Amino acid sequence: EIVLTQSPGTLSLSPGERATLSCRASQSVSSNYLAWYQQKPGQAPRLLIYGASSRATGIPDRFSGSGSGTDFTLTISRLEPEDFAVYYCQQYGSSLTFGGGTKVEIK
Amino acid sequence: QVQLQESGPGLVKPSETLSLTCTVSGYSISSGYHWGWIRQPPGKGLEWIGSIYHSGSTYYSPSLKSRLTISVDTSKNQFSLKLSSVTAADTAVYYCARHASAWSIGYWGQGTLVTVSS
Numbered sequence: 001e002i003v004l005t006q007s008p009g010t011l012s013l014s015p016g017e018r019a020t021l022s023c024r025a026s027q028s029v030s031s032n033y034l035a036w037y038q039q040k041p042g043q044a045p046r047l048l049i050y051g052a053s054s055r056a057t058g059i060p061d062r063f064s065g066s067g068s069g070t071d072f073t074l075t076i077s078r079l080e081p082e083d084f085a086v087y088y089c090q091q092y093g094s095s096l097t098f099g100g101g102t103k104v105e106i107k
Numbered sequence: 108q109v110q111l112q113e114s115g116p117g118l119v120k121p122s123e124t125l126s127l128t129c130t131v132s133g134y135s136i137s138s139g140y141h142w143g144w145i146r147q148p149p150g151k152g153l154e155w156i157g158s159i160y161h162s163g164s165t166y167y168s169p170s171l172k173s174r175l176t177i178s179v180d181t182s183k184n185q186f187s188l189k190l191s192s193v194t195a196a197d198t199a200v201y202y203c204a205r206h207a208s209a210w211s212i213g214y215w216g217q218g219t220l221v222t223v224s225s
Contacts, residue, residue, distance in 0.1 A: 090212070
């Protein structure tokens with residue numbers, strides 16, 4: 001089973017700043033099978049990115065995904081107030097696993 | 108618009124079987140896609156439980172496989188989860204969901220809290 005490690009655990013930033021979130025896999029992940037989600041308190045997760053770099057329907061272009069192999073990145077170019085949340089990466093290989101999450105909090 | 112709604116008991120006793128149903132509206136399960144279950148213990152991260160295709164093909168988490176059954180009823184546009192021999196560690200919010208491209212998860216139910224306690 002592929003283990004996904006997200007870093008940092010918490011990211012303290014101000015609105016307007018750039019956020020860079022990392023997701024590292026214990027073995028190579030096909031780029032087609034790497035996704036990112038946003039979750040706010042009391043809500044279900046929302047799909048942001050699939051296929052490592054494709055934005056889901058309705059997702060603003062300030063969200064972008066990149067990477068391949070074992071290292072993937074979610075970038076939020078300019079944080080809006082509604083972007084402060086927890087972010088998860090997810091992969092599908094022989095099984096489906098999620099990373100432990102990165103909390104983006106207001107500094 | 109695809110909508111999913113979980114239903115089932117909110118309290119299950121230890122050693123018993125947890126049973127949940129997901130009712131889908133706005134899309135026919137028979138038309139395709141994989142349909143899945145994900146859970147989230149209070150204050151913790153997400154854990155995939157398993158998924159099913161409309162044909163009935165199932166894909167289970169290795170850590171839960173021995174206790175897990177996922178089934179689909181296309182006539183009712185529903186799919187279901189049964190997890191046997193539950194313990195307090197199975198206490199979580201359970202989400203049903205529809206997969207999207209490349210096994211991402213495009214649609215989620217609102218989630219239902221299931222507590223395992225005597």
